[in-house]
Amino acid sequence: MCFATLPGQEVHQTRIKDPIPPLPWQLGVLGYLGGLLAWVHALPVVILCALTALALVRRGRTLAFMVLCFGLGLVAGRPETQEGLPGWNAQTRIRAVVDEVRTYPGRRIGVFARDVVALDTNATLPGRLLWTWTDPPFVPEIGREFEADLRIRVLRSRANFGLSSTEEYWSRKDVRHRAYSRGDVPVIWGEGRTCLRSGLLELAGTLVPDTPGGAAVRALLFGDRFLLEPGFMDRIRRAGLSHSLALSGLHLALVASFGLGLARVSSRLYPRLLLVLPRRKLAVILALPPVITYLWLGDFSPSLLRAFLMLAAVAAHLFIGSRSHPQDSLFVAMAVLVVSDPGSVHDLSLQLSVLAVGGLVLFMPAVAALLAPLRERGALWRPVHGLLTLLAVTCCANLFILPIQILYFSEVTAHLWLNLLWLPVLSLAVLPLSFLGLAASLCCPFLAEGCFIAAAWCVDALDRFLVLLDGAGRLAATPVLRPAGVQVAGYAVVLVAGSVLLTAKRPRTRELFCLGVGLVLLAAPSMWQEVRPWRDEVEMTVLDTGMSQAVYVRGRTGRTVLVDGGGGWSVDYDLGRAVVGPALTWMHPPRLDGVLLSHMHADHLRGLFYILDAFDVGWFGWSGLVDSSNDSGRLVARLEQDPWPVRALRAGDTVVIEPGLRLEVLHPAASEKGISDNDTSLMLRLVWRGRGLALLPGDLEKRALAQVMNGNATLAAEVLVLPHHGSKSSLLPRFYNMVGAAWAVATCGPGNRFGFPHPSVVGACERAGLTVLTTAEHGALTFCWRGEDAARVESARCGPQGRD
Numbered sequence: 011m012c013f014a015t016l017p018g019q020e021v022h023q024t025r026i027k028d029p030i031p032p033l034p035w036q037l038g039v040l041g042y043l044g045g046l047l048a049w050v051h052a053l054p055v056v057i058l059c060a061l062t063a064l065a066l067v068r069r070g071r072t073l074a075f076m077v078l079c080f081g082l083g084l085v086a087g088r089p090e091t092q093e094g095l096p097g098w099n100a101q102t103r104i105r106a107v108v109d110e111v112r113t114y115p116g117r118r119i120g121v122f123a124r125d126v127v128a129l130d131t132n133a134t135l136p137g138r139l140l141w142t143w144t145d146p147p148f149v150p151e152i153g154r155e156f157e158a159d160l161r162i163r164v165l166r167s168r169a170n171f172g173l174s175s176t177e178e179y180w181s182r183k184d185v186r187h188r189a190y191s192r193g194d195v196p197v198i199w200g201e202g203r204t205c206l207r208s209g210l211l212e213l214a215g216t217l218v219p220d221t222p223g224g225a226a227v228r229a230l231l232f233g234d235r236f237l238l239e240p241g242f243m244d245r246i247r248r249a250g251l252s253h254s255l256a257l258s259g260l261h262l263a264l265v266a267s268f269g270l271g272l273a274r275v276s277s278r279l280y281p282r283l284l285l286v287l288p289r290r291k292l293a294v295i296l297a298l299p300p301v302i303t304y305l306w307l308g309d310f311s312p313s314l315l316r317a318f319l320m321l322a323a324v325a326a327h328l329f330i331g332s333r334s335h336p337q338d339s340l341f342v343a344m345a346v347l348v349v350s351d352p353g354s355v356h357d358l359s360l361q362l363s364v365l366a367v368g369g370l371v372l373f374m375p376a377v378a379a380l381l382a383p384l385r386e387r388g389a390l391w392r393p394v395h396g397l398l399t400l401l402a403v404t405c406c407a408n409l410f411i412l413p414i415q416i417l418y419f420s421e422v423t424a425h426l427w428l429n430l431l432w433l434p435v436l437s438l439a440v441l442p443l444s445f446l447g448l449a450a451s452l453c454c455p456f457l458a459e460g461c462f463i464a465a466a467w468c469v470d471a472l473d474r475f476l477v478l479l480d481g482a483g484r485l486a487a488t489p490v491l492r493p494a495g496v497q498v499a500g501y502a503v504v505l506v507a508g509s510v511l512l513t514a515k516r517p518r519t520r521e522l523f524c525l526g527v528g529l530v531l532l533a534a535p536s537m538w539q540e541v542r543p544w545r546d547e548v549e550m551t552v553l554d555t556g557m558s559q560a561v562y563v564r565g566r567t568g569r570t571v572l573v574d575g576g577g578g579w580s581v582d583y584d585l586g587r588a589v590v591g592p593a594l595t596w597m598h599p600p601r602l603d604g605v606l607l608s609h610m611h612a613d614h615l616r617g618l619f620y621i622l623d624a625f626d627v628g629w630f631g632w633s634g635l636v637d638s639s640n641d642s643g644r645l646v647a648r649l650e651q652d653p654w655p656v657r658a659l660r661a662g663d664t665v666v667i668e669p670g671l672r673l674e675v676l677h678p679a680a681s682e683k684g685i686s687d688n689d690t691s692l693m694l695r696l697v698w699r700g701r702g703l704a705l706l707p708g709d710l711e712k713r714a715l716a717q718v719m720n721g722n723a724t725l726a727a728e729v730l731v732l733p734h735h736g737s738k739s740s741l742l743p744r745f746y747n748m749v750g751a752a753w754a755v756a757t758c759g760p761g762n763r764f765g766f767p768h769p770s771v772v773g774a775c776e777r778a779g780l781t782v783l784t785t786a787e788h789g790a791l792t793f794c795w796r797g798e799d800a801a802r803v804e805s806a807r808c809g810p811q812g813r814d
Contacts, residue, residue, distance in 0.1 A: 034072060036337070037062070039345045041076040045083020046348060046355045050178065054499035061503055061527060065520050086352040089181055101161050103129045108154045109138060115238035116582055118144045122185065129157070137186035140165065144192045144582070149236060151208055155200035160189040166760040168554045168589060169789025169807040172492060172596030174418065182353035207232070207307065213451050217459045222473050223466030226255055227444050233257045233308045240582065245476040248487040250408075250423040254436055257308040258363055259317030264441050265304045266321060269297025294325045300445075312347065312360035319343035320367075336371045340364070358418060362411050369410030370403060372509040377402045397430065404429045410505060413498045420592040421487040421624075432472060440465045489591055489600040489624050493535070500531025535597050543567055547796040548671060548698050552731060553593055554785040554806065556759035557766075558613035560590050561706060561731065562602075563696060565668040570594070571604040573694060573706055577616025586620030593790070600625045604665065606673075606694070607632040608708035610642045610686035619644065627654050631665060633678055634658035635686035642686070659692060661723070670699045676723040677707075677714060688734060689714040695727060703795060704729040705749055711739045725749050728801055729793050730780065732756045736767025746778040752813060753781050753793070753803065760786040781813050 044059040059080060067073045106123035113119050120142055126135035141160065150156070165188045167177035180188075211232050218224040225237035238255075246252055253260070273293035277284050283292060301318060308314045320339040327334035344364060348355050355361075381402070384395040404426055416422060447461030479485040493501070507525040511517055543566050553560040555576030562572045572594065576585040594600070602625050608614050622630070630649065636642045649656055659665070660680040665673040677693035684690070691708025705727040707715065711734060719725070725748050733740040736756035746754070754775045756767035772782050783791055789807035796802070803811040 034066075034075075035345075036341045037066060037072060037076045038079040039341050039348075041079035042083040042086075043344065043348060043355060045080040045085075046087035046352055048080075048084060049087050049089055050174075050356065051495050054495035057496065057499045057531065058502065061524055065507075065524050083352075087355070089178060101159055103157065103159050104135070104139075104162070105129055105155065105157045106139060108150050108152050108156065111149060111152060113149065113234050113236040115235050115243045116144070116240045117146075117236060118142065118582070119146055119149055119236065121150060122183075123156075126187075135162070135187055137184045140180065140185045140188040142188065142190050143195075144190075145194075146191075147194050150199070151202045151205060154202035157198040158191075158195065160191065162187050162189050163761045166786070168556060170554050170589060170593045171551070171790055171792065171804075171806050172494075173589065173592055179356055182356060207309070210307070210448070210451075214448055214458075214462070217447070217451055217455060218462045219466045221466055221470050223469030224462065226469040227440075227447075227462055227465050229255050230257075230261065230441060231307060231444055231448055233311055242473055245473065245480060245485065248423055248425070248480075248485050249428050249476055250425045251428060251432055251472075253362075253366075254429075254432060256313070256359060257311050258313045258359070259320070259367065260433075261308075261441065262301060262304060262314055262317040262321070264437055265300050265445070266297040268300050268445075269293045269295075272296040290328060294321075294328060297321075298325075312354050312357045313363040315347060316343045316360060316363055316367075319346050336367075340367055340371060358414075361414060365410045365414060366407035369406045369408075369505075372506065373406040373409070373512075374402065376509075376512055377406065400433060401430060404433075410502075413493055413501045416490055416492055417498060420492050420595050421489050423487045425485065435468055435472070440468050443468075486624075489595055491597065491599045492592060492595045494597050496531045497535055500528045500534075503528030504532065539568065539597060545796065547794055548703065549792055549794040550696060550704050550729070551593075551790055551792045552755050552757060552785060553590060554790045555585050555589055555617065555757070556785075557735070557762050557764070558585065558617070559608075559731075559735065559757040560585075560614075560617060562594060563667060563671075563673075565671045567668050568598070569603045569668045569671075570598070570601070571606065571665070571667050571673070572602050572618075572621065573606045574608050574614040574708075575605075575617030575619075575621050577612045577614065577618075579612060584617070584620055586617035587624075590617045591620055591624065594621075594625075601628075602626070603628040603667065605630050606659075606665070606692065607645075608694075608706075609633065609688065609691040610635070610637045610639065610645075611688070611709065612639070612641055614708070615641050615645065619648070622648060622653075629655040629657060631657040631659050631692075633660070633682070633686065633690055633692055635678075635682070635684065635690050637686045661721070665694075672697050674723075676721075676725070677710065677718050679717075688739075691733075693718060695723075695725070698795065701795075702727040703801075704731065704793065705751070706731045707733040707740075709734040709740075711737075712742050715740065715742050715745050719745060719748060727751050728795075729753045729755065730775075732767060732771065732775075732782075735764075736771045736784075737764065738768040738770055741768065741771050741774060743774040743778065746775050746780060751780050753783060753801070755791055756782065756784045756786075758784055758786050762786070783811065 040062055041059065044055045048055045063073055063076060067076065104126050106126040108121055109124040110122035111119055120140055123139040123141060126139045127133070128135070139162065165177060165180055165186055167175055169175060211228070211234060214231065215228065218227050222239055222242040225239070228234045229238060246255060270293045273289050273296055276292065276296070277289055287295070301321065305314050305318050320343045323339035323342040324334050347360070378399070381395055381398055384391050384398070408426060443461045443465035447458045447465065450461060451458035476485060503524055507521050507528060510521050511525065514521065546566055548563070548565055550561065550563045553562070553576065556578065558576040558578060559574050560572065560576035561574060562570055564570045575590050578585060591600070594602070602621065605618065605621060605627055607618060621627070636646060659675045660682070661675055661677055662680070663675040665675070667673065674695040674697055675692060676695055678690050682690055688709040688711050691710050693705070693707045693710060695702060696704040696706070702724065705725060710718070715733060727749055728751055730746070730749050730751040730753070732754050735758045758766040767782065767784060775782050783805070785791065787807070788805040788811070791806070792804045793801040794804070805811050
């Protein structure tokens with residue numbers, strides 16, 4: 011990142027006497043970037059481009075150039091359609107070639123395969139296959155051919171309102187299908203040749219200690235995250251230090267600093283060198299070999315490429331003899347990256363890297379000028395100056411990436427101070443020792459092992475410190491309100507306009523106008539939520555959580571109740587943190603007035619643990635029945651802490667969400683005892699001013715459904731969330747007729763192995779007059795009632811839905 015920041019450097023503007031000035035290429039780059047991003051973030055991108063044109067464009071020719079580049083970006087970034095793809099939802103014998111391999115924490119890899127052929131039909135799979143493999147026996151080399159029996163599915167990600175779609179991201183990478191495996195699955199590998207980079211990784215792996223610190227050394231040198239433990243990475247994430255273990259411009263800058271050190275040493279040993287080359291040029295020449303080597307070791311990751319291109323731009327200016335401005339090198343890097351690979355603009359690590367550098371470019375010159383007097387006071391003040399500069403760099407970078415971090419990760423950490431402790435250790439000890447160990451591994455394994463042990467010990471010491479903080483409850487990351495796209499745009503406008511006004515001699519009308527527009531954009535979505543009571547509406551959203559279920563109800567006053575939290579059988583993926591929590595905090599604070607659990611099964615319970623730990627919860631309701639699972643014991647232990655009122659619910663109880671809006675409990679009966687299972691699920695009926703809006707029967711099956719029907723409860727509702735995800739075990743045509751709903755929703759995953767919703771259930775619902783929607787096909791579904799009108803139905807994947 012330091013290539014983009016030249017503290018204290020003054021930016022001079024050259025007056026152009028030509029009556030027709032040259033086209034400002036930077037505005038063309040911004041227009042092209044806007045066109046690429048408009049397919050995903052249309053409204054905020056259009057707003058930002060319009061404000062940029064208003065603030066910076068002075069001539070019609072320049073505006074036309076920017077619009078042209080925007081159009082080129084739209085053409086280059088247009089996503090390809092996936093209609094008509096073969097749905098190989100079955101175990102298939104394939105032959106393919108490894109095209110790319112990515113490593114993830116928890117001994118997990120992503121194998122991108124090309125030239126995929128089904129051997130039984132000789133059919134060719136279009137695009138690439140993403141094969142996610144947990145606990146593989148080894149990491150395969152690129153270019154190696156293989157045969158394997160895999161269950162191949164059309165790539166379909168979960169679609170929820172306010173959450174990014176991995177489906178769109180992978181489609182831009184030409185990934186159309188995916189498969190999953192765990193453990194030592196039978197694979198026939200063709201002959202392969204170990205490349206030099208893989209050989210170095212294997213050699214270093216034999217010398218690096220088998221500790222979290224050793225795994226971090228591998229990640230810092232090669233970007234290999236395979237051996238990183240999920241628990242260790244979770245602590246690093248909550249400490250706000252994830253960027254320090256992800257290959258970025260920070261690491262490349264440290265590598266380049268070796269060149270500066272060599273230049274200093276060389277010029278002292280051979281002063282005549284400075285007569286041939288000035289020290290700056292000598293430093294650039296000496297820095298290029300280690301920088302290019304590290305770029306190769308890091309497998310040319312986008313953030314490293316960005317930093318390398320910025321360094322190359324600065325070096326070019328230096329050797330040409332022209333003045334270099336940090337923003338120019340940033341624009342050059344982005345132009346090269348997005349023109350050569352338009353899909354790279356959607357890479358999150360690259361987005362965060364560019365925004366962090368943007369924050370440094372905008373604010374660090376002013377901050378450096380403020381801190382400069384400290385350095386001039388003498389040697390005793392220089393450490394203070396360095397510490398304050400590091401703090402300023404951390405704050406400026408994080409200030410710009412804050413909304414994107416919240417948008418994608420929905421949490422913030424208050425532990426940025428840890429950067430002041432860790433980054434100097436990383437820069438002065440961990441990285442130099444790691445690089446020295448890698449170099450020594452080629453000639454002196456004993457020295458290499460010592461260097462690796464020392465570097466890993468530093469990381470392990472950090473982890474032990476984080477464990478202590480975590481045990482004391484001092485390492486929590488806090489979920490916060492996730493902004494809408496226009497709020498992110500407003501935040502960026504306020505920062506940019508503010509930075510200009512900060513350095514301007516006197517405020518100008520355009521900057522003040524942009525600052526005002528940015529503040530309005532920041533406030534607009536929140537103001538819209540504040541007038542919600544005037545709109546007199548109630549909404550229910552069935553989240554897309556795959557083969558699980560989570561539903562929330564939001565009243566006209568904004569009071570919110572969550573029924574079930576989704577979940578899965580994998581311990582590596584927390585649906586509560588990844589999906590349910592972020593969906594609930596989109597334009598709303600992390601607060602729930604009530605949480606309800608239908609029954610103890612993992613696909614309804616596991617996502618709730620994160621919600622109960624991280625959200626402000628008013629009360630918790632359940633049947634009070636448990637089973638013998640570890641999840642059940644964990645929940646009981648959590649409830650024994652007595653953090654909020656707990657209600658044991660039975661048929662006849664009523665849960666008031668707000669005046670006029672309530673949930674009626676229809677099952678289980680007051681006499682129900684025993685073990686929590688499908689037939690002891692809570693059945694809830696959402697009622698607004700006496701009007702039955704929705705029926706949520708959990709996983710009730712035929713016997714329990716018949717019991718409810720034989721009772722005196724009123725079942726009438728306009729929306730039916732199908733019992734047990736649409737399983738045939740819950741097929742009861744009389745039940746559908748008694749409910750009399752217009753809509754039926756099946757919560758299930760695409761191509762699921764259970765066949766949910768069962769065709770017989772869909773047929774019975776349609777004969778009863780219900781329109782069946784599934785989260786597998788439509789994503790999350792929101793039903794909104796306003797006044798006496800029928801429900802408006804919105805699909806996260808397909809938009810508004812209407813009845814035939």
